[in-house]
Amino acid sequence: MKCLRCGACCRHFIVEATIGDVRREPRIDRECQILDGHGTILRQQASWSIACGKTSPCPFLRSDNRCDIHKTKPRECRQFRPGEALCAEARQAERARKVLLAGKGKA
Numbered sequence: 001m002k003c004l005r006c007g008a009c010c011r012h013f014i015v016e017a018t019i020g021d022v023r024r025e026p027r028i029d030r031e032c033q034i035l036d037g038h039g040t041i042l043r044q045q046a047s048w049s050i051a052c053g054k055t056s057p058c059p060f061l062r063s064d065n066r067c068d069i070h071k072t073k074p075r076e077c078r079q080f081r082p083g084e085a086l087c088a089e090a091r092q093a094e095r096a097r098k099v100l101l102a103g104k105g106k107a
């Protein structure tokens with residue numbers, strides 16, 4: 001399946017970025033949360049949460065549903081395949097979000 005560029009996968013999943021991803025794209029460190037650091041683990045061992053779920057999409061998702069760091073995005077994002085089960089799950093979650101917003105008069 002061809003990607004529909006709906007942005008659902010960037011709105012509904014947490015992406016775990018590794019230190020290698022952060023070295024390639026320093027904006028991840030500046031703009032995203034460390035997952036489980038609690039200040040006690042070395043930054044070099046940390047991983048970063050770069051998408052936070054239904055109410056807060058990935059900070060790099062642009063309003064046209066393109067990725068603002070496309071060329072340097074995390075490996076997890078590179079490996080995501082349109083048409084596979086997670087893509088379908090994300091699109092279903094996005095449909096549910098839109099129904100909810102429509103119910104609140106925000107769609």
Ligand code: SF4
Pocket residue numbers: 002003004005006007008009010080081082083087088090091
């Ligand atoms: S959810 Fe699937 S179709 Fe939509 S942007 Fe992601 S990969 Fe493409």
Ligand code: SF4
Pocket residue numbers: 009010015050051058059060061062066067068069070073074077
């Ligand atoms: S980094 Fe780009 S591809 Fe990955 S979740 Fe964010 S917007 Fe989507």
